[in-house]
Amino acid sequence: MICPSLGRATLALSIAVACLPAAAHAGIYLSSGFRNGNGTVTKVDREHTQHWTLSVSQTVNIDGGLFWMKRGANSSASVNFMVYEGDYAAPGNGTPTYLMNVSNAASTFDTSYHWESFFTTPAITLLVGHVYTAVLSSDADTGNSYTFRVNPGDGSPLQLRDENGDQVSGPTVIPPTVLPAPGAIALLATAGMVAKRRRA
Numbered sequence: 001m002i003c004p005s006l007g008r009a010t011l012a013l014s015i016a017v018a019c020l021p022a023a024a025h026a027g028i029y030l031s032s033g034f035r036n037g038n039g040t041v042t043k044v045d046r047e048h049t050q051h052w053t054l055s056v057s058q059t060v061n062i063d064g065g066l067f068w069m070k071r072g073a074n075s076s077a078s079v080n081f082m083v084y085e086g087d088y089a090a091p092g093n094g095t096p097t098y099l100m101n102v103s104n105a106a107s108t109f110d111t112s113y114h115w116e117s118f119f120t121t122p123a124i125t126l127l128v129g130h131v132y133t134a135v136l137s138s139d140a141d142t143g144n145s146y147t148f149r150v151n152p153g154d155g156s157p158l159q160l161r162d163e164n165g166d167q168v169s170g171p172t173v174i175p176p177t178v179l180p181a182p183g184a185i186a187l188l189a190t191a192g193m194v195a196k197r198r199r200a
Contacts, residue, residue: 025119027063028168030083030134031161034068042153044069044079045140050154051088051132053176056126060171064102065118066161069138070153071109077140078103080192081118087176088133097125099132115150115165130175133157159191 044050064082080103084096102118109116126132136154140146155190158173 001012006153008096010161014042019089024115025063025121026163027119027123028060028171029064029066029117030062030069030158030162031066031162031165031174032150032152032156033161033165033167034153034156035200036071040155041149042155043142044136044138045142045147047142048147048153050150050152052158053088054132054134054158055130055162055176056128056132056171057174058171059125059127060160061123061125062100063132063158064100064120065124065134065136066163066165067116068113068118069109069148070111070113071106071148072140072143072145073111074145075106075109075140075148077146077148078105078136079109079116079118079136079140080104082135082137083124083132084135085130085132087131088135096133112148117153117163139171163194164167180184181182 020165030052032127042048042050065083067081069079082102083100084098086096086130089096100120102115102120114139136150136153138148140148157175160168160171160173162168
């Protein structure tokens with residue numbers, strides 16, 4: 001026979017555990033870093049979308065996003081983390097093909113800062129020489145008790161971190177790869193040929 005008081009205690013513990021932020025799965029994550037109060041706190045809601053355009057130093061598999069975040073006391077909306085190939089397109093300017101599109105319910109967040117994991121499976125592969133955009137967005141109301149906060153936002157570059165929030169060794173996030181337009185490449189080639197003829 002189960003003791004009633006023990007049963008109530010077990011139920012309360014189960015509910016408390018269910019309401020805790022989900023632990024990150026082992027892997028490599030895109031993260032803006034700067035935990036424990038460093039960096040610039042930025043809102044994530046229907047009027048504040050965070051986005052980063054990036055490339056990588058070497059081909060790497062990404063398991064999701066990991067951000068130092070918290071929710072307002074009355075937050076009920078979800079937060080979405082998306083990654084797609086190409087430059088940033090503001091909402092309404094066409095729908096990109098997402099490599100990753102993860103939605104976390106408000107219940108996965110805490111009202112205190114913590115590492116919020118946007119885990120995806122299978123992992124996505126980011127290739128060298130390609131340009132990608134990562135977006136953190138929400139339809140949450142803009143009021144302080146409803147919005148979400150990330151520390152820092154897109155004013156800081158993304159990094160590659162593990163599930164504990166520690167930077168990984170090896171591959172790194174680098175500024176977007178900028179390649180000359182085809183016409184510019186042809187013009188450069190022509191200029192090079194002319195220079196060779198003059199030297200001859």
